[in-house]
Amino acid sequence: MYQISKKDFLSGIQKLNNDYPIIIPTQSKEKYYLKYFPTESWEKSHWLYPSIRTPQPLKSFYYPPQKRVATYPGSNNTVDQPVPRVIIGAKACDVNALDIIDRVYRNGEFSDPDYVINRDQNIIISSDCLDAGEFCACTLLNNKPYLEQGFDLNISKIENDFLLEVGSDKGELLNQKYFHAEKKAPNNLVEICNKQRQSLIEKLSKINREFKYYRTHQQAIERHLHSDEWQDLSKTCVECGTCTQICPTCHCFLMFDQPKDDVYERLKVWDSCFFAGYSRMAGGLTPRLSLADRFKNRFYHKFDSYVTNFGIEACTGCGRCSEGCMGNIDLRKVLLELEKRVVLKEIIDLV
Amino acid sequence: MDNLYQPIETQVLDIITETPTIKTLVLKPPHPIPFRSGQFMQLTLFGIGEAPFTPSSSPHELDTMEITILKAGHLTEVVHDLKPGDRVGLRGPFGKGYPMKKFEGKEILVVGGGVGLAPLRALLYALFHDLNKYPKISIKYGARNPSELSFRQQYEEWQKLKNVDFECTVDRGHAQWEGKVGLVTELLENTGIDLTNAYAVSCGPEIMLKFVTLKLLSVGFKPEQIYLSMNRKMSCGMGLCGRCNIGPYYLCKDGPDMNYAKIQVYPDVFG
Structure with a gap:
């Protein structure tokens, strides 16, 4: 030093x-x-x-946010x-x-x-x-x-x-x-x-004193994989995608092609898992049709599957998503609610 | 570093009309592209974009590559308008492919629905290539109607192979149709497969995969014995773009053929 x-x-x-x-x-x-x-x-x-x-x-x-990743037909040396x-x-x-x-x-x-x-x-x-x-x-x-x-x-x-x-x-x-x-x-x-x-x-x-977690977020989310709680938790979400755009770890993208002079270019643009078209396929099938499912998928990805795949949560606590949310959805509160409702479930199960 | 987003320019050598809604592109890549059965390619239509398709040709014949495509949306409509001599782009192969080593010595039940027989044909070619390694290969195939049966001219040839049987059915027949009428799940009642030594592999629309899986489970298959070719939207094909997950698995790198035991707990398996 x-x-x-x-x-x-x-x-x-x-x-x-x-x-x-x-x-x-x-x-x-x-x-x-x-x-x-x-x-x-x-x-x-x-x-x-x-x-x-x-x-x-x-x-x-x-x-x-947007980057040309290929130009075709022709060589691949034209990429910036x-x-x-x-x-x-x-x-x-x-x-x-x-x-x-x-x-x-x-x-x-x-x-x-x-x-x-x-x-x-x-x-x-x-x-x-x-x-x-x-x-x-x-x-x-x-x-x-x-x-x-x-x-x-x-x-x-x-x-x-x-x-x-x-x-x-x-x-x-x-x-x-x-x-x-x-x-x-x-x-x-x-x-x-x-x-x-x-x-x-x-x-x-x-x-952050009101947010105390007694188990891992992964454990809380695992218990909610099939639950309806997500509907309640996401009810003020307007699907604007702000949280994913300003999140320092969100990294989903979509590629699309368009004509460029006499060739074509392929652009890679930031995408958001909150958008309905994010996983919509030809024929109209969408695996996560409801907003609650997409909301769940974001939390599942950040705090559950990322831990499974890489041993780390995909969140650094920067708070941008909570700050930027038009629906006043606070990530800390969502995580707390998930945990509380697990506890509630367990008590009900016991009874 | 290689630019993995760059498509390899490829010539369309020929186009085979399989059914009124399904065509096979015969492609001549500038150099052979080795792949394992079940792996997929990203096909670029110039200026339109990309979509993932599993080759329907043999992984042992790499001079040309065949991709069989159902007209289902914007991109595939453009595919159906292609003419021999046109150019397309290819990236890949991506995905794991079928666990061929695991299949050795096992009876294999292959269940296809509609254009789902296309990726399975690459698997069949791979199985036929080492026919003596598999005590039995049983193919069950269903299509909406007789004119939608793909690869019709090959069924007879397949049936003649040692230890291979083939059966097909259509949802709705017509006056000249003498074959079976009914859903493909009806062909799964009495397969004669030795459940203690078998794998089932299925590819088709998601709704069909769901009922095939339920039927297989009800006749005694265990989840570990079932492989499903799952469908999800893909963009990069390399596990980077984020959208093709079922639970923690990314179909582009962990699939697209998934062991049902791995994915059964996730709520959105069948959409």
Whole structure:
């Protein structure tokens, strides 16, 4: 862990920006945005240290909402190759989400070429959260408001200084080339940092104090595979798909083809399991015809089948789905209700 | 890294009209595409899109690949308008394919419905290729009416093979039809199959799979002995796009032929 002044850190970023396009949070009214700046235009004055995650998930810089993945007939060299980018200020809930998506897009028998390239070449300079929003629930979902791995460099803000942690070989090279941080952070600063982290964890558990789970979400959902409770839980859902679009781990897509000049192009676009057409087949058969079934499938996928297949829940507790929901559906409450109703069922079964 | 979303341009060599609603495309890929029976291909119609189809030709003959397709929607209507010499695209093969090793030494009951006989024909060719490995192969096939029976000219040839029997039925016959009338499940009453040493494999519309499964269970098959070719919408074919799941299984990579014991507990198995 190194100590680095704000001034040195910012000139490091400026230098980085000469070599790479950077993605850095900047303020837009009262909300933060992860905004993509072209190489020439980033200035130190744009800098701010985001205290919580941005409304936009990081995933769009790894698999954009729409991407041309093939052109045909003809060679496959016409597909746009992604360029390496530096992502600055990403939060733990977003970076941990990439680790979750890796299991599908990167580590399986087949992988998504674009995603793998982005994962390999993008540089992550993450930052500790300093605050928690109303819907933030990372600690509830076994995550923390700061990162212990998965980053190249991580910064923790302590008053006017930063602690810089190196998380990978790539990060080590970056530090040597751009930031030149050599001064080992003194113990008192490291201690302040640890205290800051601890008190944020406490704040998070206060925010989430009404949500206590006594069994795994998988166990709760297994008991509801055939139940009607989903109808009740999803009754205010308007099928807008917002939760899936802003979820940092949702990764469903659909490919469609269209004419492009004198050839054809294949586009890969984000899809949502909430849409009726998501799994509708020729002839009209839809395996999940009712909204309640689709709602169930989303929770089943995130908290049950993902655990079965990959040993991890597909949720980092970022709270975006709850924050963005027009029907005021709070993921934490749904999980709590599922568990409560299991208990109720068990009591009824006993009687 | 290979771009697995890129279709391989392929020529349509010939088109065989099987029934008024079913056609077989005979394709000549630029290079042989090895596949296991039960694995599927993503077929691209230029500018229209892709859909998954299991080849109906033998996995042992790779010069050409045949895909047999029912006219059922927008894309398949375009398939039916194709002419020899037209070009299409292929990606694949994807999926697990049938567990051929497991089938060795077993009696195999093959139950097809409508165009569902097409993927099963690739399996039959694979079984026929090593005929002495299977003590019995019993084929039961049902179609809506006599004109909808696919591959009609092959039934006789199949029946002549050692230890192979074939039986078909139609939901509705006509004056000249001398064969059986009734649902395919009626052919499953007395199969003479040795239940202690058998597997049943079925492919067809989802509603037929449901009743075939119920019938097989009622005549004594165990869920572990039943393989079903399940239908779900697919886009990527590689386990990435997320939509073809039954429970935790993704049909594109874990199927599309699923052991019924694995999927029976999930509420949306039969839609």
